Amino acid sequence: MFHLNSIQDLTETQIDALISLxxxxxxxxxxxxEACRYKTLATLFYEASTRTRLSFEAAMxxxxxxxxxxxxxxxSSATKGESVADTVRTVACYADIIVMRxxxxxxxxxxxxxxxxxxxxxGDGGHNHPTQTLADLFTIYKIKGRFEKQTIGLCGxxxxxxxxxxxxxxxxxxxxxxxxxxxxxxxxxxxxxxxxSLNRSNVTFRETEELEGVIQELDVLYMTRVQRERFxxxxxxxxxxxxxxxxxxxxxNAKEDLAILHPLPRVNEIAVExxxxxxxxxxxxxxxxxxxxMALLMNMLEVSL
Amino acid sequence: MNIDSIQNGIVIDHxxxxxxxxxxxxxxLDKLACSVAIIQNCKSRKMGRKDIIKIDEEYEVNLDILGxxxxxxxxxxxxxxxxxxxxxxxxxxxxxxxxxxKNPRCITVTEPGLDQSFRLADRERKRYRCIxxxxxxQA
Numbered sequence: 416m417f418h419l420n421s422i423q424d425l426t427e428t429q430i431d432a433l434i435s436l437x438x439x440x441x442x443x444x445x446x447x448x449e450a451c452r453y454k455t456l457a458t459l460f461y462e463a464s465t466r467t468r469l470s471f472e473a474a475m476x477x478x479x480x481x482x483x484x485x486x487x488x489x490x491s492s493a494t495k496g497e498s499v500a501d502t503v504r505t506v507a508c509y510a511d512i513i514v515m516r517x518x519x520x521x522x523x524x525x526x527x528x529x530x531x532x533x534x535x536x537x538g539d540g541g542h543n544h545p546t547q548t549l550a551d552l553f554t555i556y557k558i559k560g561r562f563e564k565q566t567i568g569l570c571g572x573x574x575x576x577x578x579x580x581x582x583x584x585x586x587x588x589x590x591x592x593x594x595x596x597x598x599x600x601x602x603x604x605x606x607x608x609x610x611x612s613l614n615r616s617n618v619t620f621r622e623t624e625e626l627e628g629v630i631q632e633l634d635v636l637y638m639t640r641v642q643r644e645r646f647x648x649x650x651x652x653x654x655x656x657x658x659x660x661x662x663x664x665x666x667x668n669a670k671e672d673l674a675i676l677h678p679l680p681r682v683n684e685i686a687v688e689x690x691x692x693x694x695x696x697x698x699x700x701x702x703x704x705x706x707x708x709m710a711l712l713m714n715m716l717e718v719s720l
Numbered sequence: 721m722n723i724d725s726i727q728n729g730i731v732i733d734h735x736x737x738x739x740x741x742x743x744x745x746x747x748x749l750d751k752l753a754c755s756v757a758i759i760q761n762c763k764s765r766k767m768g769r770k771d772i773i774k775i776d777e778e779y780e781v782n783l784d785i786l787g788x789x790x791x792x793x794x795x796x797x798x799x800x801x802x803x804x805x806x807x808x809x810x811x812x813x814x815x816x817x818x819x820x821x822k823n824p825r826c827i828t829v830t831e832p833g834l835d836q837s838f839r840l841a842d843r844e845r846k847r848y849r850c851i852x853x854x855x856x857x858q859a
Contacts, residue, residue: 499831525828
């Protein structure tokens with residue numbers, strides 16, 4: 416049994432195996448219809464989610480399994496003051512695997528210390544979001560056919576953007592990756608990520624505040640939302656929220672095979688007019704995410720056909 | 721200045737000057753029933769100035785805490801007035817319930833009964849990180 420707290424809990428070989436399994440699922444969905452029959456997934460979402468929760472639930476249903484859980488902390492015993500550790504020990508009596516989203520950083524890790532069943536981190540505050548990274552990786556792989564030799568632009572909230580943190584950690588392990596970190600000064604990537612992931616792996620990166628000045632160099636552009644829920648001060652959020660808006664005219668100088676990704680939900684950072692551009696990949700990214708989560712559930716439940 | 725030599729006990733030597741009171745506090749030496757001498761700011765050929773702590777009783781010193789507080793300190797165990805064992809300190813790979821995470825978004829702030837656990841992330845820079853939220857702490 417293993418828990419997935421961070422993308423670093425998976426080796427490159429394990430990620431490759433998940434991608435292979437996800438590809439197999441895409442090719443022949445019917446074959447996997449009963450792969451998780453009699454298995455139950457518990458979704459413990461202490462914080463709002465549309466895509467991650469529904470895609471996990473859809474993934475389990477498509478594998479023939481069952482789903483229980485709660486969609487916000489208000490409908491759980493957390494409101495009565497129950498600890499995360501007690502909640503997972505309770506839920507472990509009714510389920511085979513837990514997916515948890517929590518506003519506190521490290522909550523799934525704290526849960527995994529007490530849980531007798533596998534825990535999947537579905538986002539812990541501004542810290543990690545490894546299954547979004549698996550979706551991102553599968554999307555890049557499907558569109559580009561490789562991870563190596565790419566210039567990846569990450570734009571927006573790089574400070575609290577947990578999807579960005581996990582993606583940097585994952586891609587830093589591949590060769591000839593260059594990151595362009597595009598953010599306002601207040602929302603720059605935390606130092607610990609630069610030290611632990613970029614500097615330690617000798618990954619080339621540079622920081623800039625201007626998206627238009629670098630867009631022509633990028634193979635992948637990963638846009639993020641400035642998240643209101645991460646700010647203690649509303650005025651800071653209002654000042655920064657519309658700092659970057661990707662429009663069709665900005666794409667004039669971009670490469671023809673640029674892949675535009677976004678973990679969604681978006682607010683204003685990608686204009687709706689970009690949705691029809693062939694380079695917009697964020698809707699297929701959600702679908703790829705479901706297949707990757709199906710592969711992950713099978714892997715962590717140690718189910719094979 | 722003279723401090724009586726110890727028959728049975730331990731000497732923590734080569735403490736960075738000014739660091740002895742912090743070590744005294746973290747090791748909870750005030751809770752010992754025996755005499756404890758803190759010698760501050762004495763001359764050292766190697767360090768220029770240093771502190772020394774002498775404990776007049778056999779005592780199981782927590783080398784992880786001491787290593788975190790002062791990785792250059794040495795510990796000498798004295799038995800029957802002679803050196804029985806000498807240990808050098810080093811930064812421990814993990815420290816548990818010694819320091820507290822200062823990140824207000826960390827689960828350790830709200831979850832009861834959780835150990836405050838840090839792992840050594842960068843030995844050169846003496847940097848530890850909370851195992852839950854990755855918040856950084858300098859040794």
